[in-house]
Amino acid sequence: MGIEVVRDLSFSIQAQSFQFLTGPSGAGKTTLLRLMLLSLKPTRGIIKIFGQDASTLDKDAITGLRRRIGVVFQDFRLLDHLTTYENVALPLRVMGRVEASYRAEVVELLRWVGLGERMNALPAVLSGGEKQRAAIARALIARPELLLADEPTGNVDPGLARRLLRLFIELHKSGTAVVIATHDLALMDQYGEARRLVVGEGRLQIFDGEFP
Amino acid sequence: MSAIRSIGHSVAQEIQSDKTLKRDMPLVPASSIAGRALVIVIAIMTFLACLTAGGAILVASASQGWRAEVSREVTIQIKPSAGQDINAQVAKAVDVAQKASGVAEAHALSKQESEQLLEPWLGNGLDLAELPIPRLIVVRMQNLKAPDIASLRDALAAQAPGANLDDHRLWLARLDTMADAIVIFALLLFLLMISAMTMAIGFATRGAMAGNREIIEVLHFVGAADSYISRQFQIHFLRLGLKGGLLGGALAALFFAGASALSAWWANTVGGEEIGALFGAFSLGPAGYGAILGVAVAVAVLTGAISGIIVFRHLRRLQ
Numbered sequence: 001m002g003i004e005v006v007r008d009l010s011f012s013i014q015a016q017s018f019q020f021l022t023g024p025s026g027a028g029k030t031t032l033l034r035l036m037l038l039s040l041k042p043t044r045g046i047i048k049i050f051g052q053d054a055s056t057l058d059k060d061a062i063t064g065l066r067r068r069i070g071v072v073f074q075d076f077r078l079l080d081h082l083t084t085y086e087n088v089a090l091p092l093r094v095m096g097r098v099e100a101s102y103r104a105e106v107v108e109l110l111r112w113v114g115l116g117e118r119m120n121a122l123p124a125v126l127s128g129g130e131k132q133r134a135a136i137a138r139a140l141i142a143r144p145e146l147l148l149a150d151e152p153t154g155n156v157d158p159g160l161a162r163r164l165l166r167l168f169i170e171l172h173k174s175g176t177a178v179v180i181a182t183h184d185l186a187l188m189d190q191y192g193e194a195r196r197l198v199v200g201e202g203r204l205q206i207f208d209g210e211f212p
Numbered sequence: 213m214s215a216i217r218s219i220g221h222s223v224a225q226e227i228q229s230d231k232t233l234k235r236d237m238p239l240v241p242a243s244s245i246a247g248r249a250l251v252i253v254i255a256i257m258t259f260l261a262c263l264t265a266g267g268a269i270l271v272a273s274a275s276q277g278w279r280a281e282v283s284r285e286v287t288i289q290i291k292p293s294a295g296q297d298i299n300a301q302v303a304k305a306v307d308v309a310q311k312a313s314g315v316a317e318a319h320a321l322s323k324q325e326s327e328q329l330l331e332p333w334l335g336n337g338l339d340l341a342e343l344p345i346p347r348l349i350v351v352r353m354q355n356l357k358a359p360d361i362a363s364l365r366d367a368l369a370a371q372a373p374g375a376n377l378d379d380h381r382l383w384l385a386r387l388d389t390m391a392d393a394i395v396i397f398a399l400l401l402f403l404l405m406i407s408a409m410t411m412a413i414g415f416a417t418r419g420a421m422a423g424n425r426e427i428i429e430v431l432h433f434v435g436a437a438d439s440y441i442s443r444q445f446q447i448h449f450l451r452l453g454l455k456g457g458l459l460g461g462a463l464a465a466l467f468f469a470g471a472s473a474l475s476a477w478w479a480n481t482v483g484g485e486e487i488g489a490l491f492g493a494f495s496l497g498p499a500g501y502g503a504i505l506g507v508a509v510a511v512a513v514l515t516g517a518i519s520g521i522i523v524f525r526h527l528r529r530l531q
Contacts, residue, residue, distance in 0.1 A: 037433065039432075039433065059438060059528070060437065060438075063432075063435055063436070063437045063438075064435075066432070066433060066434070066435040067435035071433055071434075073433075077426070077429075077430050077433070079239070079426075079427055079430060081237060081241040082237050082239075083234045083235075083237070085233060085234065085235060086234070086235060086237055089235070090430075090431075090434050091434040091435055093239075094431060094434055094435055094436035094437075094440055095435065096440070099235055103233070103235070107233075119233060120232070120233065120234045138434070142435070
């Protein structure tokens with residue numbers, strides 16, 4: 001068994017809640033997000049997701065659950081051979097939906113995140129901020145019940161960061177539980193009533209409401 | 213989210229008519245060096261498989277021709293014996309043969325014809341009268357599926373006791389064995405090539421999986437089922453298989469068309485006659501070209517199916 005990155009954590013993410021997951025670099029924020037996304041299995045302990053014990057789920061069940069989760073990766077994970085439009089439409093495409101049925105929705109979201117003029121661009125020619133917004137749009141397009149975002153404002157200017165945060169807040173108000181991993185204090189301060197999960201030295205502290 | 217939800221009809225219509233939107237890219241990148249190499253490997257293997265299959269078809273159909281030709285012809289042999297008039301025996305046997313049922317034509321080889329037959333062994337200026345050479349009567353049976361040789365044999369035994377009937381059964385059996393051996397050998401070669409191609413496809417699929425690990429991971433995270441991902445790879449490899457299969461099949465069809473034209477051109481040369489005897493007119497015919505197309509399509513389907521199975525198994529093993 002390797003080193004335990006995080007241990008003895010107990011917390012729950014309520015439906016329609018909003019929280020920042022914060023802590024120093026290397027503290028285990030990304031590991032926690034990956035555990036929630038079921039891309040990692042805990043060496044011990046139980047993860048319950050949407051009321052189901054993750055250790056009892058088969059692959060098809062995990063696929064079904066992932067369709068209810070939107071995820072923004074720190075390194076974007078856009079597919080290099082697909083255009084911005086195709087990347088953002090990916091979650092709907094893999095559900096087997098006909099392209100014409102979601103085209104308007106995807107284009108509308110792309111315009112909203114300021115990528116209306118970059119729909120046919122490949123990731124290789126997008127700036128860091130544009131890739132970030134495309135990754136966020138991809139996570140939002142299927143209107144997930146849970147959004148996991150790993151440093152979603154790490155590559156954008158403060159103005160766009162505020163705009164993206166407003167988008168997350170709006171998503172939260174429409175019924176999505178949001179978990180944003182960040183160590184951007186300014187960003188967290190803009191939404192002071194959000195819950196904060198602070199991970200450090202493998203442990204977790206939870207602060208509800210206003211951060212002291 | 214209201215901005216996302218409130219999609220105006222005018223915007224939707226504007227977008228629906230937007231032809232400039234690129235949206236048809238396959239999820240597995242279509243062109244890669246490994247993909248092109250696989251197309252070439254499949255094309256070469258298909259070409260060779262079509263050549264062996266076409267060769268087997270040619271030999272099989274040519275051997276049917278030989279069989280039909282040889283089985284329609286029987287020979288009556290009359291050995292000279294002391295105190296017997298061989299010419300009278302020959303005339304009697306010809307008469308019996310001509311009257312037998314199922315016989316189209318019967319004639320005794322003339323003195324010149326017999327001399328010509330023996331010339332390669334005994335040289336020129338041969339006088340048959342000095343040698344106790346058997347006389348031969350060539351009997352051509354009617355063009356029936358099963359010539360009635362038994363009744364001819366019975367008639368000869370009853371009316372021309374010195375006559376010996378040879379229906380070339382031994383020769384036919386040897387021809388059959390040779391033709392069957394060639395066809396079986398070609399089939400084995402064909403199977404070997406298909407096996408080699410299957411392994412090449414397997415390696416290429418595993419290579420593609422390793423090369424596209426990132427894509428598979430992202431597809432999993434956005435909620436793609438294993439069956440969906442394996443279908444994407446299957447479509448990708450089906451396309452490569454179709455390209456390679458059709459290319460190899462087209463080359464094989466061109467080869468046989470060219471060989472047929474060349475054999476027609478060579479038909480009157482000595483070498484051409486030998487090749488013609490073995491392979492017939494070297495012409496595959498519509499069924500042969502249909503078989504080539506069948507092999508090409510089967511290769512494409514095989515490529516898609518093998519890669520689909522490998523990808524699905526690989527995905528099932530992934531956590």
